[in-house]
Amino acid sequence: DTPGWTDIDGQTCYDLQENGCEDKPYRGLSSNQACCKCGGGHRAATAFMYVVQPLVLFAQEVYGQPVPRTASRYSVNPECQLAKYGLTINGSTGALELTCDYVGCFTKAEPFEVQCTITAHQIDGELNSTTTLSLQAFHLAYESQVLLTTDTHPLRRAPGNEARFPLLNDCLTLSRPSKKWSLSYSCTPNGVEGKTRLLESDTLEVQPLAQGLSGVTDLGNSSGQTGQPGGACVVEGTWAGAGGKRPASFKHVLLGPQPWTSFDYDLRRVYATVGARARPLHVRRTKDGALPPARFSAACRVVGGPDLVFDKATGVGTVAGHTVFFLDVLTGSLRVEPSAGLHAVFDAQTEASAIRRELVLSCAVFGHYELSALGHDPSVRTSVEIRLNDPMCWFNTTAYFYRVTEAPNLTTAAACRGACRANPTCSHYLFEAGTCAFPSDRCVDADLSLETYGTVTGASS
Secondary structure (H helix, E strand, C coil): CCCCCCCCCCCCCCCCCHHCCCCCCCCCCCCCHHHHHHHCCCCCCEEEEEEEEEEEECCCCCCCCEEEECCEEECCCCCHHHHHEEEEEEECCCCCCCCCCCCCCCCCCCCCCEEEEEEEEEEECCCCEEEEEEEEEECCCCCEEEEEECCCCCHEEEECCCCEECCCCCCHHCCCCCCCEEEEEECHHHHHHHCCCEECCCCCCCCCCCCCCEEECCCCCCCCCCCCCEEEEEEEEEECCEEEEEEEEEEEEEEEECCCCCECCCCCCCEEEEECCCEEECCEEECCCCCCCCCCEEEEEEEEECEEEEEECCCCCECCCCCEECCCCCCCEEEEEEHHHHHHHHHHCCCCCCCEEEEEEEEEEEHHHCCCCCCCCEEEEEEEEEEECCEEEEEEEEEEEEEEEEEECCCHHHHHHHHHHHHHCCCCCCEEEEEEEEEEECHHHHHCCEEECCCECCCCC
């Protein structure tokens, strides 16, 4: 939906009924253009990447899939040579699959490399997104060509907090347990190599890589990891089998990013009046960890109103279609700026004597790391409370009036109160037995004494 859009009656896309969709524009946009339920809104294909483990020759299983899975139909470009190597893409799920018994069955078990363009056909083919699949097959390999020692998967951790990376198994090794690879391991810069060792099981064990240790540059789009502790490494080996000795190697990057362990804002609670803007909140990171999150998101529990909807692409948080805050998804800065349309949410709250209506949002802001699509990436979070106040204070009072004007078309207390709010000459409203009325011409003494709701305007936080 288009953030902040309302029709001439003040309804957002959230409020609009489907039979209210029309082509009549208001402030430049009609509901058919602004709202998803009317066939409009902002439409763009959801981007994805293709995550694939290095393939090991003779392996009987492969792992590759689109992340996130955004479609139920996938296709490849005409030049894609997957079939030549006994591989295919599942047209429904996008997953990589074998078409023969093992990796390399059509290539005499020689290493190979393939690159294809994968297209995800989304929303009945109306929106398409493409990405590149690049895969290589090796005689031996680890799970990725970038090994991250910060992977928080419990199976990755040793008792001393060392990270462990087993070789990917192939059926050649599994079927001959008496035979195995004779391996050696080396890295550059050499400060990293001193943190590694090969266990008897051929598993690579890596001690924690401290900040300030030698690093790796030119890592491309690797979430800001350039310069983080690590090294360029290679595992080399020879497998002795019936066909003689088979030398092999697997080049990769060993990386120990130093993510933040926590963060907070310069304020933990912020107040804002609807229609006004609070001062921005800026992230304060902890002293440890040099790598900031790749992106930020938020989730809030709302007391006194509908649920908050957070758009992770734009960083806009809305309640009932009305903007509440803007979160910079790259830096984490938070700007609370509740739109004037939120008065409809306040008007829908139940009456209470002498009350200034309020929405309380208990929010969690998350910092996400996208270091590895195969691992369990770390994340950090902090809490912030947002209190939104009605610019009008409503109070229950008994007063004298000369006249009362009924509004039979307003059948709820919320609609009655909203109409009074919207009329600059309205100071009181009355809602009884399903009937809305507006007393006027107040005086000290008159024939008509009424218990009404009055308002004080211009209240601020």
